[in-house]
Amino acid sequence: MAFLTEVLLGAVVAGAIMLCGWRTDRKRLVLLWAAGLIIAALIYVAFLFRHANLRWAFIECAGLVLFSLVSVAAVRRAPWLLAAGWLAHSGWDVVLHSQPPSFVPVWYPPACAGFDLVVGVCVLVYLRQQQEDERTEHSGLSKSA
Numbered sequence: 001m002a003f004l005t006e007v008l009l010g011a012v013v014a015g016a017i018m019l020c021g022w023r024t025d026r027k028r029l030v031l032l033w034a035a036g037l038i039i040a041a042l043i044y045v046a047f048l049f050r051h052a053n054l055r056w057a058f059i060e061c062a063g064l065v066l067f068s069l070v071s072v073a074a075v076r077r078a079p080w081l082l083a084a085g086w087l088a089h090s091g092w093d094v095v096l097h098s099q100p101p102s103f104v105p106v107w108y109p110p111a112c113a114g115f116d117l118v119v120g121v122c123v124l125v126y127l128r129q130q131q132e133d134e135r136t137e138h139s140g141l142s143k144s145a
Contacts, residue, residue, distance in 0.1 A: 006110035007113060010110065011115065011118045014117075014122070017119075018118065026130055030075055033074075033119070033123055037071045037086060038067060038068050040067070040089050040112065041064040044060045044063065044064075045060045047105075048060055051103050056103065070088075071085065080127055083124040085120075086120030087116070087121075089116045089120075090112075
C-alpha cells in the first residue's frame with residue numbers, strides 16, 4: 001500500500017508542476033523538461049553520498065551521462081526524445097531501484113517513478129498537441145491561399 005501511495009504522490013506533484021507550466025512557450029518548456037531530466041538523474045548521484053559503493057557510483061553516473069545526452073539531443077534536434085527520456089527514467093526507478101539500495105530512501109524510487117511517468121506522458125501529450133496545432137495552421141494557410 002505504501003508503494004502505491006508514494007507513486008501517486010509523485011504523480012500528483014508532477015501533474016501540478018506540469019499544469020503550472022502548460023502555457024509556457026514550447027522552446028522554454030523543452031529546456032525546462034531537459035533540465036529536469038538531468039536533475040532527476042543527478043538526484044540519484046547525490047544520494048551516493050549516503051554510503052554507496054563503487055558499483056552503484058558507476059551505474060548512477062552512467063545514468064546521469066545517458067539522460068544528459070538524451071536531454072541535449074532533445075533540445076538540439078528532437079523534443080520527443082524528452083518523453084522517451086522521462087518514461088525511461090521511470091523504468092530506471094522501477095527496474096534498478098525496486099529493492100532500493102541502502103543509499104536511496106525507500107520512498108524515493110516509487111515517488112520518482114510516478115513523477116517521471118506523468119511528466120513523460122504530459123510531454124507526449126503536449127508535443128502531440130503542438131503537432132496538431134501546426135497541421136491545422138498549415139492546412140488553414142493552404143486553403144486560404
